[in-house]
Amino acid sequence: EVVQQRERFQRIFSSSQEGIALLDGDGIVHAWNPALARIAGIEEDAILGSTWSEKFSLIDESHRYIEGARLATLSPDETLELVRVDGSSRWVSVSPGPVVAGEARGWVVLVRDVTADHDLERAKEDFMATISHELRTPLTGIKGSLNVLRNEGHSLEPQRLEQLIEVTSW
DSSP states (O other): OHHHHHHHHHHHHHHOSSEEEEEETTOBEEEEOHHHHHHHTOOHHHHTTSBGGGTOEEEOTTSOEEOGGGGGGSOTTEEEEEEOTTSOEEEEEEEEEEEEETTEEEEEEEEEEOHHHHHHHHHHHHHHHHHHHHHHHHHHHHHHHHHHHHHHGGGSOHHHHHHHHHHHTO
């Protein structure tokens, strides 16, 4: 039964689409699944026995580096930038959780690649900023013309009055 449970765990661990790491209390990697190898760009055999932060960088929204066991203090689903050894980066959602086995204490860390979601959100923000700017530019002229019409419209020459009305009917 124990062997079956271990095999079942190994199948889940190996086939999970989410990255899974098992760290000790010092942030040293004791297990690293294939999904996390794909996300971080580091194979399990290259990171086992090392502190994860020796192999790649995680940076929070305040541009602070997360190192060693500090990873375990993050809030669940915190989004971080993961900078790989080759310089490329991914956006990941990290969820650490404590693991206690007798006297040993450590952390299981779930890592989900959210790069596509992050890129989509960035594109949406850029689009909204562009639209806002594009609308603001013609509206400034219309607003100025309406202010002149309101304040001085009664004293303007018919030709100038017609020009201001033309601007506002855009």
